[in-house]
Amino acid sequence: MSVIFQLFSAEDLNQLTDGQLNQLRNIVRNAVVDIDDTFLKASLAISNLINRRHMQGLLPGASYPSTASPPSSVNISQEKATDFQRAMQRLNERVSEVFHQLTGELPTGPSSSLDSLKLPPNELINQLLREEDLAKLDDKKRKILAWALTCELANFNAYEAFEQVKQKAEEAFMDFMRANGKGEQRPRGPDTPYSPFYPGSPLYPDRSGPNP
Secondary structure (H helix, E strand, O other), X not given: OOOXXXXXXXXXXXOOOHHHHHHHHXXXXXXXXXXXXHHHHHHHHHHHHHHHHXXXXXXXXXXXXXXXXXXXXXXXXXXXXXXHHHHHHXXXXXXXXXHHHHHOOOOOOOOOOOOOOOOOHHHXXXXXXXXXXXXXXXXXXXXXXXXXXXXXXXXXXXXXXXHHHHHHHHHHHHHHHHHOOOOOOOOOOOOOOOXXXXXXXXXXXXXXXXXX
């Protein structure tokens, strides 16, 4: 569930019983529905699609509302090897972070090479964790890990897409500055803290080169 991991850490959630965890999920889900916000509802829909498509190794038998054709934002693109590698690397890092919060240990490593583009989506977990590591997670911990990866996958893909928009927009801005006789001038960037490109955001990337 993508929304819940924007509110709590794995360490927080691990302190709850499985019943309390399910109650908290339902409280968050119902609140999203009651508030009737388009963005939150979209996040919930994407979470359902990711859980159904990628998380069955951790959530076997769980049912989630389905749609006829899931948006591409819930899939790990296997068409471009570099995009696939970057997504898998980040998911592997997140697995290690959450696994450590849940068990106090680090996983022994991915079960297979992360350069494989042939695994079907429902075998994602089998690629990220070895069987001996999965055996250390009870049902509650598997649920928490699945939610963490759902949040990571949903937001990673959205951020990657936003990066592409940002690059094109900045290139256009710099072209306009040159046309206006102002030389090589990069935009200062957004001043709203809601943007992942706001300098105070933890997602803000290092930007190479001077900004006149």
